[in-house]
Amino acid sequence: MAEESVPEGRSLKELSEEELWELINDNRHRISLGVRPCILLPYLRQVKVLTEVDEDEILSCHNLTNRCMRTSYMLDLLRTQGRNGAIALLEGLMIHYPVLYTHVTGRKPSTEPSRFSGLIKYSELTEYLIRAVTGMQTELQEARNEAGKMSTRCSSLESEVSQLMEQEEKCSHLQTENERLQRHLSSLQREVTKLKDEKCDLYIRYTASIEEKSAINGRLHDLNLQVSFCLKISLRFLDELSTEKGSASPYLFMILSCLVSLTCQAHKDILQQDLAEAIDSQVELAEHLKSYREENEKLLRDKQGVCVCLSSAIITNEEKHANSA
Known part of the structure; x- marks a missing residue:
């Protein structure tokens, strides 16, 4: 289990590169199924573990015919970045996929600056988190509006x-x-x-x-x-x-x-x-x-x-x- 993969008393920043990637690879299938690359790519580019060329290749390559293949290819690119790639991926999961982050690491997500690795400056991290939260709120509002429309549509269909x-x-x-x-x-x-x-x-x-x-x-x-x-x-x-x-x-x-x-x-x-x-x-x-x-x-x-x-x-x-x- 994920909880058994992380020794108690040690934070993710204290884990070695091999331990981090072993943790990720043990949950690779779950990550490939549950993650959309377009959600994580802005943060991964912000911390400079992926480039614009990498982003275009992940999103536009004709050989990657579905989302799971694109996510798996993104993991392969992050693997070439070593420990920073693993840390950036887990931090992206903590921000955008908190439930999946808990499944992978066995820890509860947190947006406190002390929980991040310091791959980017505090001001840049704060700005990104604000944008992420704003985007999530917008998506949540859109989802609620869509749910309202769907509810109205369901009522109309029932009638x-x-x-x-x-x-x-x-x-x-x-x-x-x-x-x-x-x-x-x-x-x-x-x-x-x-x-x-x-x-x-x-x-x-x-x-x-x-x-x-x-x-x-x-x-x-x-x-x-x-x-x-x-x-x-x-x-x-x-x-x-x-x-x-x-x-x-x-x-x-x-x-x-x-x-x-x-x-x-x-x-x-x-x-x-x-x-x-x-x-x-x-x-x-x-x-x-x-x-x-x-x-x-x-x-x-x-x-x-x-x-x-x-x-x-x-x-x-x-x-x-x-x-x-």
Whole structure:
């Protein structure tokens, strides 16, 4: 551990060059990961352990592709400066990375002048510390401002997330309603198809009824012809009998008269019955047609209403998505 690397009662200024660099190398990986060269370079140049050329090489070399490599290369350059390089590095850590300084040395950081090695004059050290503290305060203030902005942004994002969740819930309700309307529309379409099939069957029955009526009319016409022929013969026979009353039996004349009367009445009854049946059949078919027509119109109105509801729901959903976007 770092605390075990520094004997108690000895300050860092009392350690030899090898002891200092052994302390640094034991924590080289941690330093490479935690230190930004651009933070330490101003102090290292102030104490004259690195030059401007060294700084440009550390920050601008294309072979150093990441911060860890630049920090490691800076440590290599400081190693060439011997003990001063190690002291300057540890003092830079004490100023800018106090937590890391404690991990490396096992000691608490301090900005008292007596804790520094004297690589630079007291006035220059004081001036640098003032600039460093001012810079840290500025960075702290900027960090606080950024934290405030981030907090405001987080609140705004939370509000947006809440609104999006509400819109998602509304969209879910709209989707459910849309599915329900789609099912209802499918049901109406099936009903319309069924009604069309029934209407087709009804037209077939109506056509068959018309054909049957035509056949009945033809049969009635033939029957009328036959009855008319029979009536003519019967009337002629009655006329002949009436002219020959003396030779004809009164009973025969009466029978023929009754037969003619019954034939006329039967003919009349048959015609009335057939006519009544035809009228009833037509009335029933007309009522069925009217009922199916009304049901068809109602289903069409329902279908149009469902389509309007679907269109309205889709437009509302698209507008909400557009507003949320």
